[in-house]
Amino acid sequence: MRLRRSRRSLLAFGLALMMFSACGGSDTTSPGTLAIAVIGESAPGLDEGYLFEGFATEYGMGASGQVIFQGSANVKNGGPRERKTAMR
C-alpha cells in the first residue's frame, strides 16, 4: 500500500492542515495499516525541519480516499515558530 501525499498543505503559526491521497498506484490494493502522521515526526507535506506536535480530533476521508486532518507542527529544535501562511 502506498499513500500518495499531495502537495497541498497549509501552515500558519505552526499549524498545518494537510491532505493526503490514499489512492493511486498498483500497490494500493494490498491490505494493511499505514501511519500517515505521527507526533514527533516529519512528513513530506510539512516544511523542512517541522515535526508534528498535535492533531485535531475531527478528521475526514473522501469517498475516493483523500484524507484531511488538521495538526500543529513545530520546528525540530524547539526554537521559535515561524509565522507563516503557506499553501503548497
Add this chain to the structure above:
Amino acid sequence: MPGAKDDNRIGDFSLLPRIVTRNGTAVFVVRVAKQLPGYQPEALVAQRDGVLEKIVANGDPVPVPDGEGRLLNISQYVAVDDGVLIMGTFARRKTAFWYWDFSKLRLVVAEGTEMPVGEFDCKIRSLESTTMDMNTEGLALFRASMFGNNCRYGGIVGWDRQSDRLLAIALNRTPIQDGSSLYFQSTTGDARVSDGGHIALHAGIFDSDGSPGAMDSTLWQPDAGGDSQILIDKQAQLPDAPELKLTHAIHDSGMAPSNRNELLHFVRNHHDRIILRTRIDTSPVHQVVAHTGTTVDDSTSARIGTGHLNRNGEVVFVSYVDDGRRGGSYQQELWLSQRDAPLQAIARRGDVIVGRDTDTIERIEFYNQSHEPRMFSTQGGRMRQISDDGAVLFAGRLQTGTRRPNALFVTRF
C-alpha cells in the same frame, strides 16, 4: 494563498467537521487574522484543485429574508461536489441555511420563512442542525418546527436545489400505513439521505386511534416525500438472533442509508448496541451485523461503537474487547462486515505498520463527542472516515521503540 484575502490566515483547531467531497474538494473552518469587532474571527473555506476559496466569514454580508444581514456564526455545514449547505445565525440570533455553489451564496430558508403545508399557511419557527444532510443530487434535509394559524407542524423538511423548493418530507400527523401517523419529539427526528434519494428517519408513531404507539421507529422513504415505510420498532423480530429483544433505536447519526435500498443502523437491546443491516424489499429484512458477545477470531465484543458504511455496503465498526489487563479495561478493534462474508478484524493492537516493520498499533482511539455511536457514510454530504475503495481513517497510538506517540492511521481492507 490564491483565492483568499491576504489578511486571512489559516489556523486554530475546531470541532466542526473537515469534509472531503467525492471529487476531492475539502471544506473546513479556519480562524482568520482579520478581526471584526463583535465577531469570532472564523471563516468557512473550500480547497478545490489546489485553490483555497473563502466561502463566508463571520461578519460577512449574507442574504436574509428582508435583504442583507451579517453572518454572526457558522454552526454546521455539509458538502457535496456541487456545493455547500451552511447553517448559521444572523441578526438577533435568527438561524438560516445558505447554499454556496462555488460562485455565490444564496438563502435557502430562515426562521420566519413561509412554507405552506396542505391548506395551512405555515412559517418556519426554528431550525436544527442535528438532522442536516444533503446528497449529490442536491436534496437537503433538516429538522424544523413551524407556526401559523392552525399550523402545528414540525419534523423533517427538505430543500430541492434544482427547483429551489421546500418539501414536507415527514411532519407531525403525516399519515402512514394502517391509519397510523408520525410524530416527532426531542428524542426523534434524525434523518439521512443517500445519493440515490432514499431517506431514513427516526420518528414516533401514533396508532390509528390516536394513542401513542411506538415512540421510536425507523422509517424509510424510497423518494423524498413519498410514503414512509416502517422498517423497525421495538416489536420487530430478528430472525437470525431471536434472543435479542429490541428496546429502541439509537439516535444521533446512528443510521446510514446506502444507495442500494439498504440501511445500516444501530438498535438497542437494553444497554447493548446492535448493528443491523436492513434490506428494504416489499418488507424489510434484517440481518444482525454484530452485537455484544459477537466473536471474531479470539476476540469477543463487549460493546459496539461507531460504524462506517461505504458505497459497496462494506461496514467498518469499532468493537470494544477486553484488553487482558487488570481492571476490566477495553481496547478498540476495527471489524469489517461485507455482504455475505464472515466478520473479520482489520486493525487491532499489535498489527505491524506497513513500511515500518518494527512499529505496531499500540491503541486505536475513535474519538466521539457523543455517548452514542455514530454511523458515517460515503453517501450524503456529512463528514466520513471511510472510502468507497476500501480504506478507513482513524487515530490512535503507535508503538515505535519505547515511544507511544499519537498518530493517524489508514487501514486498507
